[in-house]
Amino acid sequence: MSFWDQSAIAIAALVRSKQASASKILExxxxxxxxxxxxxxxxxDRTFPRARAEAASVDARIAAGEDPGPLAGVPIAVKNLFDxxxxxxxxxxxxxxxxxxxxxxxxxxARLIRAGAxxxxxxxxxxxxxxxxxxxxxDGPTRNPHxxxxxxxxxxxxxxxxxxxxxxxxxxxxxxxxxxRLPAGLCGIFGLKPTYGRIDRTGIFPFVDSFDHxxxxxxxxxxxxxxxxxxxxxxxxxxxxxxxxxxxxxxILGDWFEQGAAEDMLDAVAAVAKxxxxxxxxxxxxxxxxxxxxxxxxxxxxxxxxxxxxxxxPQDFDPATRPRLIAGALQPAETIYQAQRFRAWFHNxxxxxxxxxDILLAPATPCTAPLIGQKxxxxxxxxxxxxxxxxxxxxxxxxxxxxxxxxxxxSPGMPRGVQIIAPPGREALTLAAAVQLERxxxxxxxxxxx
Amino acid sequence: MDDAYLKTAxxxxxxxxxxxxxxxxxxxxAVITSQARLITEFxxxxxxxxxxxxxx
Numbered sequence: 001m002s003f004w005d006q007s008a009i010a011i012a013a014l015v016r017s018k019q020a021s022a023s024k025i026l027e028x029x030x031x032x033x034x035x036x037x038x039x040x041x042x043x044x045d046r047t048f049p050r051a052r053a054e055a056a057s058v059d060a061r062i063a064a065g066e067d068p069g070p071l072a073g074v075p076i077a078v079k080n081l082f083d084x085x086x087x088x089x090x091x092x093x094x095x096x097x098x099x100x101x102x103x104x105x106x107x108x109x110a111r112l113i114r115a116g117a118x119x120x121x122x123x124x125x126x127x128x129x130x131x132x133x134x135x136x137x138x139d140g141p142t143r144n145p146h147x148x149x150x151x152x153x154x155x156x157x158x159x160x161x162x163x164x165x166x167x168x169x170x171x172x173x174x175x176x177x178x179x180x181r182l183p184a185g186l187c188g189i190f191g192l193k194p195t196y197g198r199i200d201r202t203g204i205f206p207f208v209d210s211f212d213h214x215x216x217x218x219x220x221x222x223x224x225x226x227x228x229x230x231x232x233x234x235x236x237x238x239x240x241x242x243x244x245x246x247x248x249x250x251x252i253l254g255d256w257f258e259q260g261a262a263e264d265m266l267d268a269v270a271a272v273a274k275x276x277x278x279x280x281x282x283x284x285x286x287x288x289x290x291x292x293x294x295x296x297x298x299x300x301x302x303x304x305x306x307x308x309x310x311x312x313x314p315q316d317f318d319p320a321t322r323p324r325l326i327a328g329a330l331q332p333a334e335t336i337y338q339a340q341r342f343r344a345w346f347h348n349x350x351x352x353x354x355x356x357x358d359i360l361l362a363p364a365t366p367c368t369a370p371l372i373g374q375k376x377x378x379x380x381x382x383x384x385x386x387x388x389x390x391x392x393x394x395x396x397x398x399x400x401x402x403x404x405x406x407x408x409x410x411s412p413g414m415p416r417g418v419q420i421i422a423p424p425g426r427e428a429l430t431l432a433a434a435v436q437l438e439r440x441x442x443x444x445x446x447x448x449x450x
Numbered sequence: 451m452d453d454a455y456l457k458t459a460x461x462x463x464x465x466x467x468x469x470x471x472x473x474x475x476x477x478x479x480a481v482i483t484s485q486a487r488l489i490t491e492f493x494x495x496x497x498x499x500x501x502x503x504x505x506x
Binding site: 292293334337 | 467477488499500501
């Protein structure tokens with residue numbers, strides 16, 4: 001049995017029933033990382049000695065007749081903006097790699113470890129989470145496991161590629177403008193961006209306080225739901241996701257969320273709608289302005305956060321990040337104030353839409369994964385820059401903090417992700433829809449063939 | 451106009467732009483300005499308050 005292609009729940013079942021030891025499962029994952037990661041470049045830090053100690057501890061508890069928890073022996077990894085005890089939290093930067101090492105794990109990482117998980121290491125990302133490509137100037141690009149000439153997406157590119165390649169069963173990432181949904185979609189796995197504020201951000205290096213979210217990646221909906229439950233303590237969804245979705249309460253988002261999308265991405269959305277029995281189409285008004293407001297607030301808050309270093313050592317920033325942070329920090333107050341007013345207005349419009357619908361559908365990206373190093377792409381017949389435009393359909397949604405599961409639609413070619421969007425606090429709705437689609441074979445996330 | 455604003459803001463806000471970075475920052479600022487226009491041109495009701503989250 002090749003343990004690296006098993007789900008987290010399957011791995012935990014093997015360990016808890018003594019069919020395989022946590023140590024044996026860990027070594028299978030370490031071997032796969034050592035074979036594949038020199039090409040894929042998912043990991044920036046490997047914590048194998050710690051992982052071996054954690055796996056041994058799980059095995060000892062099993063031997064003593066104890067239950068190590070629902071993630072017993074499950075290999076996990078986290079984006080390198082999560083605090084890991086003993087490591088500097090580099091957040092994709094050169095500047096922070098000499099920071100004082102974290103004295104403890106981020107609390108949400110600690111939750112997973114307490115549930116029996118084993119930490120493999122920290123994962124590559126765009127510098128300070130400001131990007132959609134994970135072509136990091138300091139750590140190199142993370143490659144898409146489905147085609148290593150292509151990007152994994154970002155900013156949580158290492159997190160998504162690691163799961164897609166079978167290097168870890170579950171990973172954690174962050175999403176400010178699409179950084180969970182976008183790489184999940186491009187790498188063909190599941191990603192959950194919960195409601196804004198749902199998950200504790202303590203011990204996570206920030207980017208944009210107004211929009212920062214945390215969430216899990218996985219290869220099955222059950223793993224995603226289990227991880228979500230473990231990451232927060234109040235919204236227990238695992239085991240309650242068999243409620244059928246009402247097709248009359250599901251709609252495809254038109255207008256902005258269709259304009260410029262490649263035909264195969266629209267086909268993916270249609271496949272999800274069909275799988276849920278939905279036929280309605282609706283409009284979330286002024287989504288282009290929502291994207292613009294998210295764009296400006298992001299640049300401003302990110303620029304303000306790093307202003308001291310931008311002043312003192314600008315040469316140490318990734319060249320792709322530096323100009324946007326400097327320009328963002330220098331914006332007039334009027335823009336940011338009006339953008340935050342617009343945010344309240346747009347949220348109100350979305351809430352009106354949710355009076356009629358429970359679930360909204362949209363592509364995760366305008367196209368499948370671009371090539372590494374590709375500067376431009378064609379959207380709606382117009383040649384535009386890749387980096388700022390991959391998040392066209394994710395930014396308006398995180399702008400108002402809605403919960404989203406990005407699901408991988410079964411595809412003959414490169415992966416295609418679709419956003420299943422719900423009202424605030426209704427993660428269970430998005431997960432129930434994903435469970436139904438997975439059961440019916442519309443969506444799936446097998447390990448990439450490498 | 452953008453260039454003049456940027457240079458003034460850089461001086462007033464004490465965030466100098468090195469000569470070798472000026473072109474890339476000006477290009478980034480031009481993109482931000484085009485996006486900002488979409489926000490500032492939109493007429494919001496006077497009663498719309500900013501979506502700040504301060505919870506005392």
